[in-house]
Amino acid sequence: KAGVTQTPRYLIKTRGQQVTLSCSPISGHRSVSWYQQTPGQGLQFLFEYFSETQRNKGNFPGRFSGRQFSNSRSEMNVSTLELGDSALYLCASSLARGSRQETQYFGPGTRLLVL
Amino acid sequence: AQSVAQPEDQVNVAEGNPLTVKCTYSVSGNPYLFWYVQYPNRGLQFLLKYITGDNLVKGSYGFEAEFNKSQTSFHLKKPSALVSDSALYFCAVRAPLSGNTPLVFGKGTRLSVIA
Numbered sequence: 001k002a003g004v005t006q007t008p009r010y011l012i013k014t015r016g017q018q019v020t021l022s023c024s025p026i027s028g029h030r031s032v033s034w035y036q037q038t039p040g041q042g043l044q045f046l047f048e049y050f051s052e053t054q055r056n057k058g059n060f061p062g063r064f065s066g067r068q069f070s071n072s073r074s075e076m077n078v079s080t081l082e083l084g085d086s087a088l089y090l091c092a093s094s095l096a097r098g099s100r101q102e103t104q105y106f107g108p109g110t111r112l113l114v115l
Numbered sequence: 116a117q118s119v120a121q122p123e124d125q126v127n128v129a130e131g132n133p134l135t136v137k138c139t140y141s142v143s144g145n146p147y148l149f150w151y152v153q154y155p156n157r158g159l160q161f162l163l164k165y166i167t168g169d170n171l172v173k174g175s176y177g178f179e180a181e182f183n184k185s186q187t188s189f190h191l192k193k194p195s196a197l198v199s200d201s202a203l204y205f206c207a208v209r210a211p212l213s214g215n216t217p218l219v220f221g222k223g224t225r226l227s228v229i230a
Contacts (some may be wrong), residue, residue, distance in 0.1 A: 033218065035220075042222045042223060090158055092159075104150070106159040108158045
């Protein structure tokens with residue numbers, strides 16, 4: 001079974017631009033979560049989607065948004081990029097929400113560099 | 116709100132010796148506890164989880180973890196360390212489904228196994 005895939009793997013943007021990252025979950029997984037990883041802040045939860053609905057949201061400004069499609073694929077968007085948005089963005093998928101199968105499997109991440 | 120503490124930023128161990136990576140947590144109710152490993156330039160790989168049942172959980176690559184409710188700990192252990200175990204290890208906790216319950220990670224512990 002294919003794992004979680006994320007595209008693109010690497011991205012360079014300039015301040016003020018916007019960016020869209022994509023995540024394809026493991027086949028059959030309906031829950032997708034996004035995390036930001038930085039050396040200073042570690043792993044921080046961004047949001048979680050299940051059945052095309054945002055279920056949880058972390059403490060990030062409104063510039064960070066996301067969505068999930070009917071095939072469970074998810075995208076996250078960051079508008080008006082700031083230098084501090086440079087990070088590794090990780091996507092994780094899980095089979096269901098709140099059940100004993102609540103193991104999140106992570107993709108390789110998208111490394112975003114904002115100049 | 117739930118939280119995780121990994122008190123050691125770095126753990127050094129000689130190859131062949133037992134290793135322990137410490138984790139303590141704070142959460143309301145019975146926790147879901149996880150360990151992940153991250154190799155350089157890679158996403159997180161799932162190692163093991165505790166949901167309920169036996170306090171000693173066995174996972175991938177010979178790792179195990181012991182859930183201790185009275186000490187609110189979930190330390191990761193391996194009887195004999197390998198150089199290939201050198202990586203960044205994350206402990207994570209999630210409260211039982213109740214409102215906004217994202218996966219919360221510790222800051223990570225860098226394990227270095229010396230030949």
